[in-house]
Amino acid sequence: MRALVTGDFGREYLAELEDGKPLVCTRKGKKQDVACGDFVEVSMSSPGHARIDEIHPRRNVLFRKDAWREKTLAANIDQAVIIVAPRPSFSEMFLNLCLVACEAAGIKPFIMLNKKDLPEFEEARKSLANFEKIGYPVMPMSAKFDVEPLRPYLDGKTTLLVGQSGMGKSRTVNNLVMRDVAKEAEFSEALDSGKHTTTYTRMYRLDDTTAIMDSPGLQSFGLMHLPDDDIAYAMPDFRPFIGTCKFNDCAHIDEPGCNVIKAGEQGKIDATRLTFYQVLVEQQRELRVAHPDWKTYGR
Numbered sequence: 048m049r050a051l052v053t054g055d056f057g058r059e060y061l062a063e064l065e066d067g068k069p070l071v072c073t074r075k076g077k078k079q080d081v082a083c084g085d086f087v088e089v090s091m092s093s094p095g096h097a098r099i100d101e102i103h104p105r106r107n108v109l110f111r112k113d114a115w116r117e118k119t120l121a122a123n124i125d126q127a128v129i130i131v132a133p134r135p136s137f138s139e140m141f142l143n144l145c146l147v148a149c150e151a152a153g154i155k156p157f158i159m160l161n162k163k164d165l166p167e168f169e170e171a172r173k174s175l176a177n178f179e180k181i182g183y184p185v186m187p188m189s190a191k192f193d194v195e196p197l198r199p200y201l202d203g204k205t206t207l208l209v210g211q212s213g214m215g216k217s218r219t220v221n222n223l224v225m226r227d228v229a230k231e232a233e234f235s236e237a238l239d240s241g242k243h244t245t246t247y248t249r250m251y252r253l254d255d256t257t258a259i260m261d262s263p264g265l266q267s268f269g270l271m272h273l274p275d276d277d278i279a280y281a282m283p284d285f286r287p288f289i290g291t292c293k294f295n296d297c298a299h300i301d302e303p304g305c306n307v308i309k310a311g312e313q314g315k316i317d318a319t320r321l322t323f324y325q326v327l328v329e330q331q332r333e334l335r336v337a338h339p340d341w342k343t344y345g346r
């Protein structure tokens with residue numbers, strides 16, 4: 048039987064059969080390779096309970112891998128909204144990592160700057176100007192007061208909300224979902240009040256064709272699974288210059304005749320983006336040397 052995974056609780060999953068019936072699932076062999084958004088084959092173990100035997104091929108998958116662990120965040124999504132806020136302050140490094148992860152996975156990213164109601168908002172907005180210049184629109188929002196401006200962007204799509212802890216992912220999802228299903232006991236119980244940090248990824252349906260996923264706050268977003276040239280290519284501001292360097296295998300670190308570095312010097316690529324890229328690539332190289340047994344690009 049085919050089912051859609053709508054909740055990833057680490058060791059247990061929530062899934063929905065094609066007729067909409069909910070199931071609590073465990074993964075065959077206790078593997079942790081299933082993600083929210085996966086279509087899976089299940090076999091029933093008892094009423095309401097099933098075992099996930101197989102994962103159907105994915106349209107896309109958002110994945111992270113650092114020195115200590117790897118995790119499949121979500122599968123088969125149309126876009127990701129990366130939420131940042133002025134308080135607690137967000138990390139630009141994290142935002143860049145998230146953007147690269149999405150681009151490399153073929154998932155369209157948006158930036159949402161939440162907590163418009165806070166006095167520090169304008170300053171945070173200014174600090175994002177350089178992302179807007181690259182072509183990432185920044186949506187101002189206040190999940191506390193009004194999430195409706197977000198709704199048209201979600202229409203007909205499956206969207207993952209992702210970001211650091213405390214940025215307002217759950218508050219956003221709560222408010223979007225509440226409008227329609229506030230009365231359903233299951234939801235009011237399942238959705239946390241916004242005071243607690245989220246520890247699971249869960250999909251909520253907004254209508255027949257629209258779904259949204261809340262996810263746990265991330266502290267880092269390791270990209271150890273991505274080779275250097277995938278990282279460079281996942282940066283749209285680098286793309287016009289890639290392939291034009293003196294050396295074919297240029298990694299844009301310190302090579303002579305590098306047009307990416309030159310573009311950085313000329314202000315055609317923002318200096319902070321170039322530094323982000325170079326620091327990341329060098330960090331990952333060091334980690335790979337320190338841990339040669341890793342299947343670096345494997346999933």
Ligand SMILES: Nc1nc2c(ncn2[C@@H]2O[C@H](COP(=O)(O)OP(=O)(O)OP(=O)(O)O)[C@@H](O)[C@H]2O)c(=O)[nH]1
Nearest residue numbers: 162189190191212213214215216217218244245264
């Ligand atoms: N002032 C203000 N506070 C907000 C807004 N959105 C969320 N918050 C508050 O910020 C805090 C964190 O919000 P959450 O929605 O729990 O954040 P989260 O991103 O889900 O955090 P994790 O689950 O830890 O990843 C809560 O106290 C929210 O009420 C907003 O637009 N304005």
Ligand SMILES: [Mg+2]
Nearest residue numbers: 216217244245
């Ligand atoms: Mg949360």
Ligand SMILES: [Zn+2]
Nearest residue numbers: 292297299305
């Ligand atoms: Zn180069």
